[in-house]
Amino acid sequence: MAHHVFQLPCDGDGACMRCKVTPPTEETLTCSTCATPWHVACLASPPETLASTLQWHCPDCSGDPLPSASVAIDGSSSELFAAIKAIEADESLTEKEKARKRQELLSGRVEEDGEKEKEKGKEKEKESSVLDVLDGSINCSFCMQLPDRPVTIQPLEQGVIGFIFKAGKGFSLLLMDYATPCGHNFCLKCFQKWIGQGKRTCAKCRSTIPPKMASQPRINSTLVSVIRMAKLSKSNVAAGPLKVYHFIHNQDRPDKAFTTERAQKAGKANAASGKIFVTVPPDHFGPITAENDPARNQGVLVGECWEDRLECRQWGAHLPHVAGIAGQSNYGSQSVALSGGYEDDEDHGEWFLYTGSGGRDLSGNKRTSKEQSFDQKFEKMNEALRGIWSLTNRSHKEKRSSYAPEKGVRYDGVYRIEKCWRKVGMQGFKVCRYLFVRCDNEPAPWTSDEHGDGPRPLPAIPELKKATDVFERKESPSWDFDEEDSRWKWKKPPPPSKKPVNAADLEERKRARKAIRKAHNTSIRERLLKEFSCQICRQVMNLPVTTPCAHNFCKSCFEGAFAGKTAVRERNKGGRTLRSQKNVLNCPSCPTDISEFLQNLQVNRELMDVIESLKQKSEENQEPAEELSEEQINGSVENADLDSGDGETGKKNENADPEGDSQNPPLDCETERSSKRRKVDTAQVTNDENDSPSSILQMQSSEGDIE
DNA sequence: CAGCAAGGTGAT
DNA sequence: ATCACCTTGCTG
Numbered sequence: 119m120a121h122h123v124f125q126l127p128c129d130g131d132g133a134c135m136r137c138k139v140t141p142p143t144e145e146t147l148t149c150s151t152c153a154t155p156w157h158v159a160c161l162a163s164p165p166e167t168l169a170s171t172l173q174w175h176c177p178d179c180s181g182d183p184l185p186s187a188s189v190a191i192d193g194s195s196s197e198l199f200a201a202i203k204a205i206e207a208d209e210s211l212t213e214k215e216k217a218r219k220r221q222e223l224l225s226g227r228v229e230e231d232g233e234k235e236k237e238k239g240k241e242k243e244k245e246s247s248v249l250d251v252l253d254g255s256i257n258c259s260f261c262m263q264l265p266d267r268p269v270t271i272q273p274l275e276q277g278v279i280g281f282i283f284k285a286g287k288g289f290s291l292l293l294m295d296y297a298t299p300c301g302h303n304f305c306l307k308c309f310q311k312w313i314g315q316g317k318r319t320c321a322k323c324r325s326t327i328p329p330k331m332a333s334q335p336r337i338n339s340t341l342v343s344v345i346r347m348a349k350l351s352k353s354n355v356a357a358g359p360l361k362v363y364h365f366i367h368n369q370d371r372p373d374k375a376f377t378t379e380r381a382q383k384a385g386k387a388n389a390a391s392g393k394i395f396v397t398v399p400p401d402h403f404g405p406i407t408a409e410n411d412p413a414r415n416q417g418v419l420v421g422e423c424w425e426d427r428l429e430c431r432q433w434g435a436h437l438p439h440v441a442g443i444a445g446q447s448n449y450g451s452q453s454v455a456l457s458g459g460y461e462d463d464e465d466h467g468e469w470f471l472y473t474g475s476g477g478r479d480l481s482g483n484k485r486t487s488k489e490q491s492f493d494q495k496f497e498k499m500n501e502a503l504r505g506i507w508s509l510t511n512r513s514h515k516e517k518r519s520s521y522a523p524e525k526g527v528r529y530d531g532v533y534r535i536e537k538c539w540r541k542v543g544m545q546g547f548k549v550c551r552y553l554f555v556r557c558d559n560e561p562a563p564w565t566s567d568e569h570g571d572g573p574r575p576l577p578a579i580p581e582l583k584k585a586t587d588v589f590e591r592k593e594s595p596s597w598d599f600d601e602e603d604s605r606w607k608w609k610k611p612p613p614p615s616k617k618p619v620n621a622a623d624l625e626e627r628k629r630a631r632k633a634i635r636k637a638h639n640t641s642i643r644e645r646l647l648k649e650f651s652c653q654i655c656r657q658v659m660n661l662p663v664t665t666p667c668a669h670n671f672c673k674s675c676f677e678g679a680f681a682g683k684t685a686v687r688e689r690n691k692g693g694r695t696l697r698s699q700k701n702v703l704n705c706p707s708c709p710t711d712i713s714e715f716l717q718n719l720q721v722n723r724e725l726m727d728v729i730e731s732l733k734q735k736s737e738e739n740q741e742p743a744e745e746l747s748e749e750q751i752n753g754s755v756e757n758a759d760l761d762s763g764d765g766e767t768g769k770k771n772e773n774a775d776p777e778g779d780s781q782n783p784p785l786d787c788e789t790e791r792s793s794k795r796r797k798v799d800t801a802q803v804t805n806d807e808n809d810s811p812s813s814i815l816q817m818q819s820s821e822g823d824i825e
Numbered sequence: 826c827a828g829c830a831a832g833g834t835g836a837t
Numbered sequence: 838a839t840c841a842c843c844t845t846g847c848t849g
Contacts, residue, residue, distance in 0.1 A: 387833030388844040400847090427832060428845090439845065442831035446848075459831030473831090480829070498848075499830085 125177045128155045136160040149176035259322040260308035267306035268341040300325035337564045339668035345566035396434035399615035420531045420560040430527045445502030458518045462543045465519035474500035474550030493548035500550040531558030539585035573599045664722040667710035
């Protein structure tokens with residue numbers, strides 16, 4: 119702890135901020151959380167094993183000292199440096215090859231030598247041109263890497279300036295400072311570090327950082343998606359299709375949504391909630407899969423957004439439309455919502471500290487009280503959360519967090535509760551506390567990673583020292599990482615539902631399940647290009663524009679979608695308000711209001727470059743189309759038919775066996791099939807990757823986990 | 826069936 | 838930004 123103060127990373131120029139020298143690449147380690155480079159020689163406790171360099175977390179991210187488990191001293195850090203020196207000394211290697219080997223070593227991907235690898239190296243050089251397009255132009259100004267959880271110092275929108283000028287002259291001078299278009303990018307961590315040192319100017323160009331950005335940086339989802347796309351295209355392995363999360367607009371809301379008279383007058387707050395579109399029971403644990411989604415046949419995907427809690431409810435991600443915790447005290451909790459309502463909360467994205475409910479006097483139908491007036495106890499929902507089924511879907515609408523969506527509610531994936539305890543909260547009363555750690559097979563909406571979570575060490579929680587009533591999971595978790603498959607899955611069946619899906623739903627499900635058997639014999643190249651398809655015309659984007667909510671369209675399609683609409687509506691005729699209102703123009707794919715973005719439409723240069731470079735590559739390099747074999751196609755269809763008997767597509771039945779009575783085989787069969795499929799399947803079938811538990815698992819009896 | 830609950834709205 | 842005034846669904 120004491121030496122924490124003296125631990126510093128390398129600065130923007132690559133110089134160690136502690137010893138001031140600029141270490142060669144091989145003497146630096148890059149944090150796998152914040153992507154900041156650190157000078158190994160200046161680390162108080164460098165990783166000791168090759169394996170631990172794979173998932174190395176810097177002192178800032180891991181909480182220093184490192185968890186004891188990873189600090190087994192066996193002298194292999196010297197082994198690591200010996201290996202690096204050997205690479206340096208190898209005269210048969212070019213500088214580029216050396217760099218690659220060093221990187222492989224540090225990232226843990228050590229490959230065999232030989233011709234094969236040389237070939238690979240050549241390929242990689244070609245592919246890297248795609249990422250090179252991005253390199254430099256959007257790198258973090260501190261660590262010089264592609265930014266992790268990118269934040270961008272953005273120029274003020276013109277509309278905003280206008281508004282404030284109107285509001286008062288006093289602001290105009292202030293605005294001149296902030297209005298400098300800077301646009302430089304940083305990793306969230308790097309940026310926070312900079313701010314933490316009291317800096318308020320851009321590290322690169324010295325523009326003033328707007329105070330709002332300094333205190334509350336928001337992740338730039340546009341960049342997140344550009345980087346992830348570039349990585350996917352670079353890896354040249356279809357790591358699954360780019361997900362298109364199609365927002366179901368309100369016109370699709372069933373009549374039931376606005377039933378009462380007042381609801382029609384005054385809006386949703388007073389409406390009955392609409393139809394639930396998914397066929398999961400209210401006490402369903404775990405992700406919602408394609409088979410529970412007859413309407414869209416894709417399940418609830420990580421990153422999916424809804425306008426509000428009522429709509430989120432309709433997709434089954436979080437059923438209570440006000441409460442933050444869904445669950446039953448004697449059973450467990452299915453989901454939580456983050457919204458910044460409790461000031462003790464702490465959000466770190468992949469893990470967060472959650473506060474229980476209660477402790478407030480809400481009598482008299484108050485909804486505004488944030489005052490705590492008594493202690494929270496492990497009862498009701500707090501007890502539910504403490505329950506044995508510490509697996510939780512996280513929907514997210516947090517005001518204070520950098521990880522929150524710009525607007526609306528977002529599904530962020532599966533989290534596991536690792537510990538809970540009580541402590542005295544900021545308001546002086548006891549609160550229940552929960553440590554949630556992400557464990558989803560899909561990358562979080564804020565990372566540009568191609569892959570989901572791996573198992574990670576628990577973060578250090580200083581407040582645990584003062585905690586009381588600490589509870590930890592005693593048995594092995596039901597939802598856990600399978601090393602063989604490299605993915606999360608149910609190791610033990612989830613709890614059975616008490617409320618089964620009714621028969622009508624089953625019928626509906628069958629009707630809705632029209633086979634989506636499409637020919638899968640598109641070339642990698644074509645599939646990659648499909649990653650970059652416009653969400654309106656479904657063709658490869660021409661002049662791509664990326665909305666602030668990270669959806670992509672051709673410029674012309676996008677403009678076409680708003681043809682004839684203006685940003686200002688004259689007056690609300692039938693409504694009660696007489697104010698002239700701003701016309702809300704929603705993104706075609708989600709509820710975000712993009713009217714300001716529309717007024718200053720910019721082509722996404724980075725994305726366009728990536729597309730161009732891909733197109734060029736595919737022309738140059740007439741690679742033969744890699745096709746699915748008949749066997750593979752037939753195999754999956756056959757299995758589907760066997761499983762459900764209704765001509766199901768393969769994907770929905772990876773681990774499903776809804777009508778069957780076999781107990782375990784679905785899980786075991788699933789892995790081979792899906793991993794094979796993942797390599798060859800791509801964009802056309804957009805709703806892949808439903809690796810989650812199926813209904814059969816819920817129907818199985820589950821003893822053992824219940825206390 | 827009472828009593829919560831991390832909501833939503835237009836008005837100030 | 839904050840407020841008052843509502844709503845609904847769910848748990849116990």
